[in-house]
Amino acid sequence: MKLSKLYQAMIDNALKMDPRPDKLIKEDIKKAEKDYAEAKGPDRKFFDKESLRHPYHDTRIINGSGDEEVRDVMVGIDIGVDELLLADRLIEKGMNIDLVISHHPCARALAQLHKVMGIQPDIWESSFGFSRDTAQKIMKDRMEEVSRGLSASNHTRVLDAAKLLGIPLMCAHTVADNCVTTYLQKLFDKKKPARLSGVLSILKGIPEYQDGMRHGGGPFILLGKNEDKAGKIFVDMTGGTGGPSRLFARLHQAGVNTIVGMHCKEESYKVAKSEFFNYVIAGHIPSDNLGLNIMFDAVEKRGRLNFLECSGFRRYRR
Numbered sequence: 505m506k507l508s509k510l511y512q513a514m515i516d517n518a519l520k521m522d523p524r525p526d527k528l529i530k531e532d533i534k535k536a537e538k539d540y541a542e543a544k545g546p547d548r549k550f551f552d553k554e555s556l557r558h559p560y561h562d563t564r565i566i567n568g569s570g571d572e573e574v575r576d577v578m579v580g581i582d583i584g585v586d587e588l589l590l591a592d593r594l595i596e597k598g599m600n601i602d603l604v605i606s607h608h609p610c611a612r613a614l615a616q617l618h619k620v621m622g623i624q625p626d627i628w629e630s631s632f633g634f635s636r637d638t639a640q641k642i643m644k645d646r647m648e649e650v651s652r653g654l655s656a657s658n659h660t661r662v663l664d665a666a667k668l669l670g671i672p673l674m675c676a677h678t679v680a681d682n683c684v685t686t687y688l689q690k691l692f693d694k695k696k697p698a699r700l701s702g703v704l705s706i707l708k709g710i711p712e713y714q715d716g717m718r719h720g721g722g723p724f725i726l727l728g729k730n731e732d733k734a735g736k737i738f739v740d741m742t743g744g745t746g747g748p749s750r751l752f753a754r755l756h757q758a759g760v761n762t763i764v765g766m767h768c769k770e771e772s773y774k775v776a777k778s779e780f781f782n783y784v785i786a787g788h789i790p791s792d793n794l795g796l797n798i799m800f801d802a803v804e805k806r807g808r809l810n811f812l813e814c815s816g817f818r819r820y821r822r
Contacts, residue, residue: 505807507603507672508570515558517802518679521686523742528626532559552612559623560678561616562609562744566663568672574602580815581607581792583673585665587815592669594812601812604666606675607792611663613675618651620678623743628751631738632758646748676799681742684795688764688786689739701730703737703762703784711820712797716790723790726768728782735761735782741791749775756781766791789816797821 505513522529536555543551555561576599578591583606591601609617625639634642666673697703707713707723716722738760740747746765749772755763762782776783797820803809804821811819 505574506570507565507568507572507574507674509806510574510603510803510809511565511570511674513803513806514563514676514679514799515560517799518560518563518682519558521682521798522623523631523682523686523689524623524626525630528630529559532622533557552616555619559620561619562613562677563675563679564609564611564613566611566613566673566675567666568603568674572602572672574672574809576600576810576812577603577605578812578814579605579607579796579817579819580813581789581817582815583608583610583675584662588662588665588669588671588673590814591671599812601671603672603674606662606673606815607677607680607796607817609675609677610661610673611659611675613677614657615654615659617654617677617744618647620744621647621650621747623678624747627743628754628758632755632760634754634758638754642748642751642754650745676796678742678744680792680795680799682795683798684791685739685742687794687798688741689737692737692739692764697734697737699730700725700728700732700734700762700782700784703734703764704730707764707784707786710794712790712794712818713787715793715818715820716787721787721789723784723786726773726783726785727777728762728784732782733761735759737762737764740765741786741795746772752776752779752781755779792816793818793820 540551578601580587583604591604595601625643628634628639629636695706704723713723736759740763746769752775756779764784764786766788801822813819
């Protein structure tokens with residue numbers, strides 16, 4: 505299929521798997537339309553018009569026109585200049601690679617990572633009854649912190665390498681994270697594990713987490729014990745990057761007992777511990793793999809792809 509069709513298949517599936525109500529998704533797009541209508545001069549000229557179509561600012565075709573025919577794809581959790589050089593070397597050795605896909609964003613998609621963090625307060629509002637004003641205020645400082653941190657990055661480094669090597673490149677971040685979040689939340693809601701041991705058992709029955717265990721990065725209990733009651737489970741794996749630590753007190757008030765996440769920074773660990781949460785780390789790379797695989801299952805309904813696994817990615821079909 506053409507690169508533009510593959511990209512659109514990812515977007516279409518992400519919209520279906522988005523944990524937010526359609527109303528909140530449409531509000532994101534309407535806001536972008538308003539911002540574009542009000543933009544003038546350079547702000548209008550360089551406005552990211554993709555945001556008028558969908559709210560996943562960290563998913564973009566980085567290098568390519570969209571007309572490229574794609575059959576053989578090299579996929580990695582992280583793609584940098586080194587992986588692009590690896591792709592170029594493999595092409596020299598006779599391997600066909602039509603496209604390189606990175607899960608984690610680069611170029612403009614990385615510069616815009618903080619913008620998708622608005623997904624998280626939307627989830628708190630729709631799932632836990634937070635007021636819109638409260639949810640957005642909780643996230644505001646964290647989004648600004650991430651934006652400041654990203655501003656120092658050399659955003660075009662990987663893009664420039666892809667251009668020089670003539671390799672089509674795209675990144676698929678929140679479009680995959682939506683998939684793992686919704687898949688696991690539905691799974692836990694259906695199976696309703698009584699204890700943390702049951703939460704772990706469910707995760708360890710999934711191929712991507714078994715692969716994580718094989719390489720020393722599988723699920724484990726960060727806070728709590730096997731015999732502790734799981735209670736209400738919140739899967740927290742989408743919306744760019746980790747939210748603010750002060751969220752935990754509000755989640756506790758909303759009745760959440762157990763958080764299942766990809767990872768947990770030290771500050772969040774300390775706050776979650778003080779709030780007496782159970783916290784299960786599913787594993788970062790296995791969770792990213794699960795999200796990518798669910799996404800690719802949807803994409804492959806429109807055309808079969810051949811996968812070259814690299815940088816932590818493992819293809820499992822369902």
